[in-house]
């Protein structure tokens with residue numbers, strides 16, 4: 375059972391100018407247009423996860439992510455729409471960074487900082503925000519337990535959604551997206567499909583869905599984190615294995631999971647100058663706006679690893695709000 379929250383199907387577009395410039399055919403699946411406030415890839419997973427929360431009669435939703443998490447923002451928005459209370463556990467780099475930012479914004483305290491990007495939306499939605507350190511984030515399950523009691527002692531059952539919504543149930547959203555894609559394009563004509571890998575659920579669902587329907591097209595994941603591709607291969611195979619309980623029984627091997635580490639940049643959520651140039655270039659010639667955390671790194675990975683004459687599909691997974699949070703990186707240009 376799933377909810378119907380996203381505006382589907384999302385369109386597939388051809389990018390004529392970039393295709394000409396790079397001498398290959400570049401198509402883009404506009405999953406940045408799944409919704410407005412809850413835009414991006416996470417809504418497809420949340421259609422399944424929040425249906426499960428409602429079915430289990432939960433009233434509160436816990437989830438976690440970085441301070442500018444797209445997943446947390448989408449969860450908060452959909453929770454509010456469904457009458458659930460969102461509690462977001464957001465990782466802050468370290469206290470010093472906050473203070474530096476507060477000083478540069480001439481605020482007395484970190485609390486007075488001007489919220490922007492996803493965080494602004496989280497606040498407008500009235501989500502409860504719990505900021506956690508990097509160390510606390512590493513043991514998020516324990517932190518959840520410390521907060522769960524506050525709600526459950528009042529009879530409010532808590533539903534916890536993993537980082538990025540990336541478990542097997544969430545990945546079902548991208549199994550369905552694979553089925554949607556097959557009605558839009560002849561995937562046998564494509565040399566590769568590219569998507570970002572942040573927590574792995576999008577990639578896992580997409581690969582599983584395509585293989586289940588019978589397509590052999592390579593799916594290339596661009597790792598945007600500093601965790602190694604081996605860790606992701608393992609996690610993705612685990613997620614796919616868990617799809618068995620939903621009737622998707624596949625024997626996918628590690629060799630079929632293709633994750634590239636070379637485009638992750640200096641750190642998660644930190645783009646390189648080349649990524650920023652890519653954002654400007656793609657926006658100015660095709661009117662497609664990429665984000666600095668996921669899709670710019672992935673788009674660049676696609677341009678650099680695909681070959682002349684090939685036909686490729688890019689999954690635009692969203693992230694627009696996160697761009698505003700990094701407006702300072704565009705100050706000079």
Ligand SMILES: *Cc1c(COP(=O)(O)O)cnc(C)c1O
Pocket residue numbers: 414415416444445538540570571572573574575576577665668669691692693694
């Ligand atoms: C979360 C996210 C991704 C990565 O998807 P995962 O399923 O977490 O690997 C890609 N792009 C954007 C914009 C995201 O918010």
